[in-house]
Structure formats: C-alpha cells, structure tokens
Amino acid sequence: MNTEVQKEQSMVIQKKMLGEHYEKLARARKDGKKVVYTFVPGNLNELILAFDMLPVHPEVNALQSGMRKLSGDYIQEAEKLGHSEDVCTYVKCDIGMLKKGNLGPTGEPLPEPDLLLLSYTGCFTFMKWFELLKQEYNCPMVMLQVPYQGDGRITPSMREYTARQLREVLVPVLEQVSGKKLDEARLAELLASSARAEDDLVYVWESGKHRPSPIDGYFGGVYYIGPIFTAFRGVPGCEAYYRALRQEVDFRIAHGMGPTTPEGELRQQKYRVVVEGPPNWTSFREFWKIFYDEGVVMVASTYTKVGGLYDKGFRHDPQDPFNTLAEYCLGCYTNRNLPARVDLIEQYIRDYDADGFLFNSIKSCNSFSAGQLMMLRELEKRTGKAGAFIESDLVDPRYFSAANIKNRLESYFQMLEAKRLAA
Amino acid sequence: MSIRAIVERCEDLYHDLDLGYVRDWKARHGAKAIGFMPVYVPRELIHAAGMLPVGIMGGADEVEIIRGDAYYQSYICHIPRSTIELGLAGKLACLDGMLFPAICDVIRNLSGMWQIMFPDRYVRYVDFPQSWVPAAYDFYRAELREMLHDLERLSGIEATTERLNRSIALYNDNRRALTELYDLRAEQPHRVPTSELYLLLRAGNVLEVSEHTALLQDYLGAARGTERPLRDNIRVVASGLFCEQPPLSMVRAMENSGCYIVDDDWVLGARYQHSETPQSHDPIRAIADSYMQDTVQTATRYVDDGHNGDYLVQQVRSRGAEGVIFAAASFCDPALLDRPMGARALTDAGIPYTAFTYSENTGQIQVIKEQAGTFADSIKLWGSV
Ligand code: SF4
Ligand code: SF4
Numbered sequence: 001m002n003t004e005v006q007k008e009q010s011m012v013i014q015k016k017m018l019g020e021h022y023e024k025l026a027r028a029r030k031d032g033k034k035v036v037y038t039f040v041p042g043n044l045n046e047l048i049l050a051f052d053m054l055p056v057h058p059e060v061n062a063l064q065s066g067m068r069k070l071s072g073d074y075i076q077e078a079e080k081l082g083h084s085e086d087v088c089t090y091v092k093c094d095i096g097m098l099k100k101g102n103l104g105p106t107g108e109p110l111p112e113p114d115l116l117l118l119s120y121t122g123c124f125t126f127m128k129w130f131e132l133l134k135q136e137y138n139c140p141m142v143m144l145q146v147p148y149q150g151d152g153r154i155t156p157s158m159r160e161y162t163a164r165q166l167r168e169v170l171v172p173v174l175e176q177v178s179g180k181k182l183d184e185a186r187l188a189e190l191l192a193s194s195a196r197a198e199d200d201l202v203y204v205w206e207s208g209k210h211r212p213s214p215i216d217g218y219f220g221g222v223y224y225i226g227p228i229f230t231a232f233r234g235v236p237g238c239e240a241y242y243r244a245l246r247q248e249v250d251f252r253i254a255h256g257m258g259p260t261t262p263e264g265e266l267r268q269q270k271y272r273v274v275v276e277g278p279p280n281w282t283s284f285r286e287f288w289k290i291f292y293d294e295g296v297v298m299v300a301s302t303y304t305k306v307g308g309l310y311d312k313g314f315r316h317d318p319q320d321p322f323n324t325l326a327e328y329c330l331g332c333y334t335n336r337n338l339p340a341r342v343d344l345i346e347q348y349i350r351d352y353d354a355d356g357f358l359f360n361s362i363k364s365c366n367s368f369s370a371g372q373l374m375m376l377r378e379l380e381k382r383t384g385k386a387g388a389f390i391e392s393d394l395v396d397p398r399y400f401s402a403a404n405i406k407n408r409l410e411s412y413f414q415m416l417e418a419k420r421l422a423a
Numbered sequence: 424m425s426i427r428a429i430v431e432r433c434e435d436l437y438h439d440l441d442l443g444y445v446r447d448w449k450a451r452h453g454a455k456a457i458g459f460m461p462v463y464v465p466r467e468l469i470h471a472a473g474m475l476p477v478g479i480m481g482g483a484d485e486v487e488i489i490r491g492d493a494y495y496q497s498y499i500c501h502i503p504r505s506t507i508e509l510g511l512a513g514k515l516a517c518l519d520g521m522l523f524p525a526i527c528d529v530i531r532n533l534s535g536m537w538q539i540m541f542p543d544r545y546v547r548y549v550d551f552p553q554s555w556v557p558a559a560y561d562f563y564r565a566e567l568r569e570m571l572h573d574l575e576r577l578s579g580i581e582a583t584t585e586r587l588n589r590s591i592a593l594y595n596d597n598r599r600a601l602t603e604l605y606d607l608r609a610e611q612p613h614r615v616p617t618s619e620l621y622l623l624l625r626a627g628n629v630l631e632v633s634e635h636t637a638l639l640q641d642y643l644g645a646a647r648g649t650e651r652p653l654r655d656n657i658r659v660v661a662s663g664l665f666c667e668q669p670p671l672s673m674v675r676a677m678e679n680s681g682c683y684i685v686d687d688d689w690v691l692g693a694r695y696q697h698s699e700t701p702q703s704h705d706p707i708r709a710i711a712d713s714y715m716q717d718t719v720q721t722a723t724r725y726v727d728d729g730h731n732g733d734y735l736v737q738q739v740r741s742r743g744a745e746g747v748i749f750a751a752a753s754f755c756d757p758a759l760l761d762r763p764m765g766a767r768a769l770t771d772a773g774i775p776y777t778a779f780t781y782s783e784n785t786g787q788i789q790v791i792k793e794q795a796g797t798f799a800d801s802i803k804l805w806g807s808v
Pocket of ligand 2: 500501502503526527528529530666667752754755756757758
C-alpha cells in the first residue's frame, strides 16, 4: 500500500461529499428540498436528515470564506452597515456574505433558509446571530436552548428540558416546515450510523498517543471533524470516510509515520503540544507551517471537540433518540464550565504525553477566550509544563500578525528545548 | 432627609468598594450576604433565606487594576477584570456566595474562574430560560428550587412560603417606588437629575430592600417639593448600559451635554419586570412566571419574532423622547450585537440616534460629552441628526 493513495482516499471522499452537498444545496429549490440553517456545536444533524432536509452551517460558510480570503471584505461590508468592530467576526463575515449575494464555495448562491434552527449551545453569540438573520429572512425560527454546565455536570433537569424541547417544540416545527411526519425508524438508523463513525473518529484521536504521532490533532484535526460536525453525521458516506481515515492512520502507525502536512510527512517530531482555542482560518497554512517547520506536532486539541466530546465516551444512542441528542448537545466542549475545561486539557497533556500546551486566543470568541489566561496559569501549576499564549482571530485578517506570532512561538519552542535539556 | 443628604448617602455607598454597609448589616443581623453580577437575579430568594443580596457592578474608575489585567486579554470588556481585582484584593470577602447570571459568555466563564479562585465560597451560575415554552417554565422552576435549597443550606434559614411572600411584597414595593421615580423623571426631568437617579439605583445594589424603598420614597417626596431650573434640553433614552456601568463622571457628562435622559437600562435588574409578582401558595412559580412573562426587552434576552428594537421604539414614544443614545461597554457582545437591530427599528420609526462605546474606567469623558452635545444640538436645530 502506498501512503499517497491512502491519504488521497479520505481526502477524496471528503471532497466528494462536500461537493455533492453544495450541489444539492444549489438544486434545493428545484428539488423541492427544505433548507435549515443551524450551528455546528450541538447540531441535530440526524434529526434534520430524518426529515429529509438540508443543513447549512453559517460558521462553516464563514470559515470557508476565511480560507478563500473573502472574509476581510465581508467583515468590512458588515461594519459599513453598522456592525461593531468589537464583536465576533463570524457573525460579520456571514452578514457581509449575505449582503454580497450569499455565494457558496461553488460560486452559486446558497438557498435561503426555510427554517432557522437556533441550537443554542455553548455560545451566547449564537442567539444574537440568529436574531440578526431572522431580520433578513422571512422564515420561522425555532430555539433549542441547551443549559450550560455551570457546575460541571449535567443535571436531570437540564437533560429533561433539552429533551422535552426536542419532542415538544422542534419535532412539531420540523414536521410543519418539512411537511413530513417524523420517521422514528429512520432517525434510529441515522443515530446508529453516527455512533459507528464516532467509534472510528475516537480511534483516530487516540492514535495521537503514539510516538511518533500519526496525526496532527489540531491542524489535521479540523479536516477530520469536517464530516462528523456538519451535514454528514448519520449517513453511510460519513461512516466510509471515517473507516478510510482509520485505515490511513493504522497504516501510518504500522510504518512509524507522522501526519501529512501541506509540505509532506512530518517525520521529525521534536515536540508534542496540546492546543486550546480555534485556529485562524485566513492564514491557516502559514500558521501551521510555523509548527511543522519546527517539528511540532499537535497531539490533541479542544477545538476539535466543539461538536462533541466523543473521546470521553459519548455515543449517539439509537435506542433513546431524544435523550441521546440532549446529552450530545449538553456535552459539547464550550458548554462545559471552565474548571471542566481545565481538567480536560490537563488530562490531554498527561494522556498524550505532551511537552507543553498552546492557547490560541481568538479575539472574536468570548465563549472560548474569556478566562483563558487563568486556564493557562492553572495548567502550568498543575502539570509543570510550559504553556504558550498567542492571539489571533478566526476570519479577520487584520488580527493575524504573522511576525508577532512567529516570534512568540520561537521563544516558546526555545523554552521547551531548555526544559527538555534541564530534565 | 433633604435631597442633598440622600444623594450624599448614596454617593458614599457608591464609593465604598469595601462594602462597609454589607459588613455592618451582617454584623447587626448575624447573617450572610450573597453577591450577584448584572443583569438580573431573583433577589427575593436570597432575601427570603435571610441573607442580603448585593449587586456587584465592577469597580468603575475607582479601582486600580493591578492583577485583573493579567486575567483578561485586551479585547474583553472591563467589568470582569475589575471584579477579579476586587475579589483578589479581599474587598468581596464579606460575600458568602456569588451568583453569575446567564447574560453572556464573559460572565458565564467568570463563574468558572470564581470557582477556581475561591474554592471555599458558594458560586452559582444562574441559568435562565431563553425560550418561552412549557418545558422552559418547568426548567426555570427547578433551577430556582435548587438555588433556593442551596441558599437555605448556606443561611440555615428555611425560606417558607410565608417568608417568600413577604420578600416578594417588599420587592414589589421597591419596584413600585422605582417606577414612580422613573415616571417622575420622565414627566419632569429637571426635578430628577439622572446622576441622582443613578446613585439611588446603585444604592439599591447594597441596601436592604425596605431601607432602599424608604430612601426612594424620601427622595420622591423631596424631589417633588423642590424647584429646580428647567433647561432647554432634548429628551433621550439611553440604551446598552445594562452590565458594565459608565463611570459617574460620564453619567454626569451625559446629562450636562444638553440631554435629559428620560429612560435607560442601567441597573436594569431592579426594574426587570413590569408588573408585581403576586403572593401565592407557590411563590417560586410566581417568581418564575414574572421572569418568563412580563419583563423588559434587553439584549441578553431572546427575541424570537424578529421584532428586536420595537421595545426601544415604544420606550421612546411612551417617554416622549426625541432620540436615543446607544452607549455600550467596549467589547460587550450582547449590547453591540443588538445595536444594529435597535438602530434599524429606530430608523424605520424615524427616530434619531447616536452611538458610542465606553469602559467603566474611561477617561474620554470630554469626547463623549461633545458627541452627546452635538446630538442634542442637531435635534434642537433640525429635529434630527
Ligand atoms: S463567539 Fe465563538 S463560538 Fe460563538 S459564534 Fe463566535 S466564534 Fe463561534
Ligand atoms: S459588559 Fe457585556 S460582555 Fe462584558 S460582561 Fe457585561 S454583558 Fe458581558
């Protein structure tokens, strides 16, 4: 077996899946398909698919605009319309994109929503974002409020509230908008498929414990979460993708290989790092390069858990659809309180035998960022490992200062080296 | 008491970052005190459990930030850093617990930071429904019952139905007095300068509720009987100041710039609901219903029908205002994300507005005064901006 073929297989599958999804979206009106706009964390993909509707995720649009270097213009467009410089740039990128024709990655306009499904999990901005969209679209909006784990645990009343909203509010609205009755058998089938893909994804995450690590759990990780966090969880294609990915990882483990970076395999792994915070999308490659050039591999990350902490045991359960969906939404990373987030990162640092950890603090994102400096200090105290702290943004190119970030990281890598020599 | 004496008393309380009143009250009553962050918590529960609810609104420009900045990046609002500063300096040590209402991700995450920093203190994140469906009512009642249970355990006092109803009655009295104060200011703004009203509101953050109500009534009596010069000011509604507060100097600058503020949203939790909470055999249900059904509209509360801003327009109309000043704390997501929706509603209704940001320790008072002054002048001259 040859690595390039292996690598291509999962990438090709993912690319094909995405292409088909955008084609379906472009044809949605013609095909009589209904479209639901909804957020990634705590998304109800299986439920949406059970009604044969198509999901669109505004954050994904924003991050793709970032990667395609369009976000800067979109953000400025929104600011011209009176949106503040100080708020989440995902929102402004989305509003700017909408005002400029809502063109998707295929160059065709995305269909307008038939429903705004506000899955309100782990981020306050989601609520304002959809309130803003509600002013733009003449369609119903429905809220799924997911209580926050203020004490670091899910109480029966939180579960009950979330599950009841699903049964009593969301299903009737979805039935009405789609014109279809909920097919429970179909929902169970989708959930069962999700669980199988989730098993494979967890296998991939845990492979980061190997030396050398066969994956990059952050830069590579954002590709790995693509299908399962978005429109595909629950469908056979998604299962096939994760099966293929797992095989690739197995191949790399068997051959003592590292992950593939844009410039080839990362062979020399000098440092193993755990990352907290979303990446920067506008300079994604440049950002990644700073690390692989220095032989730094990201063995685990929290951003890749915003759409589900499967590695801590959660699986969608086809036997108990509403409770399982509730549990899923409640358990997403940013819905956990700060002490629980610190615990998780500490565990990652230990379990993945990391040399240090990095906070990429995102200007836009209070949900992640507020409190990160304290998390950093707490982790240094608990683990004795060195932490780095850099600042950037998701999609606002004005807040990615390559020279600054590079300088900081170089000093950090030197510190890791010094620590190693001293050990 | 004269207006001057009342205002001085309030100003002393405002400046007392050591919470001397709270410490005295605790000593006098042999009881505990519970702090809470903006915007709103059901204070009746704390009161019925025999404790003093204490509203904490950061440190304004009165606290030197030594350690707080090391906890927050530059792009996060100011109130959490001054609150941390106060906590680390031991100024909040008289609070036996702290409640963090679900208004934004910053306060939400601060609840977790507090848990880590003060592990022996009671900390609770108060989650509110943002959905108005039957399941939400049940959820909120369960939250309130759980919180009350915690509070009872902390104080050792059972919040019986009778005690809860008594607290409800006292807070109803307080809301009534505040409504009178706001109505009087809207009718005769020269009799109730905003800086005085503001200090009275802030006093309500610490004073025991009946004492605060008595103070409000004294002020109302004195204000009605005192002639003060009527200025040629425009009438405005100030919006967006529900959490981090502007420094007192900015409040004064706003009203000295040619604007009568006839409605606002500072210290909003004290005026969160419109009507009174009924006394009943199930007071928890009554408190939950009041929250769910009959409150102000503000940026931290979900609007599901796309009519964000209608409430603001209504406020302008019912108060006879001529314009709106959007003033928000820098980096305040809720206020700043809400602003374009409010602005749109105002534009549709032909109501002029101006907008700026501030921080609780801002030194840019002159700039803000000039902006508000220009806004006032243009309305006076042309009726618009
Ligand atoms: S604040 Fe953070 S989590 Fe929320 S929408 Fe923005 S980027 Fe996403
Ligand atoms: S000022 Fe705004 S962002 Fe800051 S804590 Fe208050 S509500 Fe949250």
